[in-house]
Amino acid sequence: MRLALSGIVKRFGAVTALAGVDLDVEEGEFLTILGPSGSGKTTLLKAVAGFELPDKGQIRLGAQDVTLTEARHRNVGMVFQNYALFPHLTVAENVAFPLQMRRIPGAEITRRVAEALATVELGGYEARLPRQLSGGQQQRVALARAVIFGPALLLLDEPFGALDRKLRESLQLEVRRLQRRLRLTTLFITHDQEEALIMSDRIAVMNAGLIQQVGTPAEVYDRPVSRFVANFIGESNLLEATAAGGLAEVPGFGGLSLPVPDGPATLLLRPEALRLEAQAQSAPCQAQAVVLETVFLGLSVKLRLRTDAGPDLLARIPLRPSDPAPMAEGARVLVGFHPEDVHVVPRG
Amino acid sequence: MSSREADRAAPARRHERVLLLLALPALLLLLLLFAWPVLRLLSMSVSDGSLAQIERAAFDELYLAVLLDSLKIAGMVTLLCLCLAYPVALWLTRASRLGLALGMFALLLPFWTSVLVRTYAWMVLLGRNGVVNRMLRDWGLIEFPLPLLHNLGGVLVGMVHVLLPYMVLPIYAALLRIDPDLSRAAEGLGASRMRAFLRVVLPLSMAGVAAGCALVFVLALGFFITPALLGGGRVIMIAMLIEQQVRELLDWPFAAALSAVLLAVTLLVYAGIGRLTKGGRLAAP
Numbered sequence: 099m100r101l102a103l104s105g106i107v108k109r110f111g112a113v114t115a116l117a118g119v120d121l122d123v124e125e126g127e128f129l130t131i132l133g134p135s136g137s138g139k140t141t142l143l144k145a146v147a148g149f150e151l152p153d154k155g156q157i158r159l160g161a162q163d164v165t166l167t168e169a170r171h172r173n174v175g176m177v178f179q180n181y182a183l184f185p186h187l188t189v190a191e192n193v194a195f196p197l198q199m200r201r202i203p204g205a206e207i208t209r210r211v212a213e214a215l216a217t218v219e220l221g222g223y224e225a226r227l228p229r230q231l232s233g234g235q236q237q238r239v240a241l242a243r244a245v246i247f248g249p250a251l252l253l254l255d256e257p258f259g260a261l262d263r264k265l266r267e268s269l270q271l272e273v274r275r276l277q278r279r280l281r282l283t284t285l286f287i288t289h290d291q292e293e294a295l296i297m298s299d300r301i302a303v304m305n306a307g308l309i310q311q312v313g314t315p316a317e318v319y320d321r322p323v324s325r326f327v328a329n330f331i332g333e334s335n336l337l338e339a340t341a342a343g344g345l346a347e348v349p350g351f352g353g354l355s356l357p358v359p360d361g362p363a364t365l366l367l368r369p370e371a372l373r374l375e376a377q378a379q380s381a382p383c384q385a386q387a388v389v390l391e392t393v394f395l396g397l398s399v400k401l402r403l404r405t406d407a408g409p410d411l412l413a414r415i416p417l418r419p420s421d422p423a424p425m426a427e428g429a430r431v432l433v434g435f436h437p438e439d440v441h442v443v444p445r446g
Numbered sequence: 447m448s449s450r451e452a453d454r455a456a457p458a459r460r461h462e463r464v465l466l467l468l469a470l471p472a473l474l475l476l477l478l479l480f481a482w483p484v485l486r487l488l489s490m491s492v493s494d495g496s497l498a499q500i501e502r503a504a505f506d507e508l509y510l511a512v513l514l515d516s517l518k519i520a521g522m523v524t525l526l527c528l529c530l531a532y533p534v535a536l537w538l539t540r541a542s543r544l545g546l547a548l549g550m551f552a553l554l555l556p557f558w559t560s561v562l563v564r565t566y567a568w569m570v571l572l573g574r575n576g577v578v579n580r581m582l583r584d585w586g587l588i589e590f591p592l593p594l595l596h597n598l599g600g601v602l603v604g605m606v607h608v609l610l611p612y613m614v615l616p617i618y619a620a621l622l623r624i625d626p627d628l629s630r631a632a633e634g635l636g637a638s639r640m641r642a643f644l645r646v647v648l649p650l651s652m653a654g655v656a657a658g659c660a661l662v663f664v665l666a667l668g669f670f671i672t673p674a675l676l677g678g679g680r681v682i683m684i685a686m687l688i689e690q691q692v693r694e695l696l697d698w699p700f701a702a703a704l705s706a707v708l709l710a711v712t713l714l715v716y717a718g719i720g721r722l723t724k725g726g727r728l729a730a731p
Contacts, residue, residue: 147634148633148634169630169633169634170635170637170638172634174634175634176634178630179627182625182628184628186649186650195645196636199636199641200636243635
């Protein structure tokens with residue numbers, strides 16, 4: 099079901115956790131709230147789940163106003179950060195719990211639990227206790243428990259944080275597939291920008307109790323609306339330029355023809371937009387630089403450069419097996435970029 | 447074990463030996479002042495070379511009745527403590543900082559006053575002309591004083607009062623270990639507060655309940671001062687019987703035999719509760 103938040107405010111004493119949050123999650127959409135710790139994203143999730151009452155604002159789920167509805171009547175499935183599986187109940191009893199609370203007949207419960215466990219590939223684990231499962235398995239039990247009763251909304255609170263990288267990636271895709279198949283409206287919380295980019299239909303970037311930007315992963319990556327968003331998502335070079343008459347003056351690179359109002363301007367240049375040496379020859383903006391540091395990443399190499407006239411830059415250069423060895427540290431290189439790869443970050 | 451593994455195990459063993467050395471004074475003290483006298487006493491019960499004293503203590507109808515009474519009273523005290531303590535423990539886990547401090551203070555305050563003083567205080571409160579009876583009479587609720595003292599009721603009140611903290615603290619500790627997200631998860635999945643409590647919180651706190659019950663039951667079984675003073679001779683528990691044998695009848699061997707029976711029952715109760723909590727889901731998560 100569609101989720102609509104308007105003007106949500108929550109204060110804890112003198113601390114404002116949520117400073118007026120407006121957000122719509124469309125039916126069947128996977129929306130990620132991305133923010134650093136302390137940005138208010140967990141408080142927002144608790145308000146939606148019904149564990150915290152907002153001081154102001156309205157939460158609508160479908161056609162219903164659920165702002166004051168008790169958690170148990172909201173019909174919202176949630177996967178907790180530490181999974182919150184009931185340690186004294188078996189896997190099957192954990193997954194059956196929401197159905198038992200809804201007084202569904204025993205035979206149907208048995209059938210649906212078997213179905214749900216098969217979906218998360220845990221058939222045969224019915225009689226185990228949570229502590230006898232690995233982290234990834236526990237996570238899948240929590241997921242099965244959160245979706246078995248056909249919730250109107252699925253909430254995921256950093257559910258991948260405790261897992262190692264390989265397992266995390268496979269579970270991310272698994273969760274994504276399940277969510278698409280069930281067409282579940284999903285609100286996902288994370289501080290991991292990479293995870294947000296992989297999983298989301300849209301991302302809402304949150305900071306200091308406010309949503310800074312909502313957009314598709316490509317939108318928030320390519321066209322961040324603030325320095326915070328630009329810095330938080332991906333790696334970035336933020337160049338301070340001075341604009342006058344449609345020409346932005348970047349130290350070391352000269353003037354760029356950009357649609358910027360006069361005065362100081364912040365330009366975003368992603369590391370992969372930078373070219374080196376031969377590729378830089380054809381770029382309209384060029385500068386000489388020294389390689390300070392190189393980091394080999396397999397598919398690419400990351401370079402920290404110091405331009406002669408201006409700021410330090412981060413460059414990411416793709417590697418192919420036939421390519422010559424990456425630049426040595428201390429080498430002098432030509433670095434350049436195309437003005438169309440530059441995004442002007444709005445100031446404010 | 448290869449020599450390298452032996453090299454690695456050596457520091458751990460040395461560490462263990464140092465710790466044992468540090469614990470030694472306390473262990474010696476226990477051995478000297480507790481284990482030794484208990485063994486001496488127990489050996490007295492068979493000093494005439496037969497098990498006759500033990501047999502009398504365990505199977506004579508008169509003494510068996512006292513033992514059963516003691517078990518019954520200990521059981522009632524345990525049940526009353528449990529009913530009173532669980533809500534208190536639950537409240538303490540949810541209380542504000544100030545509430546917790548005040549609650550803990552009220553709970554631990556009795557530990558700093560002697561059992562004797564507290565028992566006399568109950569006599570002042572519950573006596574024929576005690577505070578309670580006088581208040582009830584002043585309000586016109588009763589005409590003649592109620593028999594609140596020198597009966598089972600008086601003994602139960604006094605013993606529950608003394609033993610309540612031993613029940614509250616283990617339950618509180620068990621409740622504190624339960625992840626608050628578990629109740630939230632239960633409610634989010636459709637459980638009412640009550641059902642979340644019954645299905646999740648209560649079963650997860652059973653280890654604390656068992657520990658509290660074991661402590662209170664065993665302590666209650668050997669209680670002396672409170673039943674002696676508040677029971678007024680009408681409620682006899684086994685510890686009082688033992689004291690009577692020693693002080694009035696000077697029958698040390700029989701007192702020793704009664705002690706042996708009490709010790710055996712106590713150990714049995716402990717073993718029973720130990721099995722109950724270790725087997726299956728009662729165990730702490």
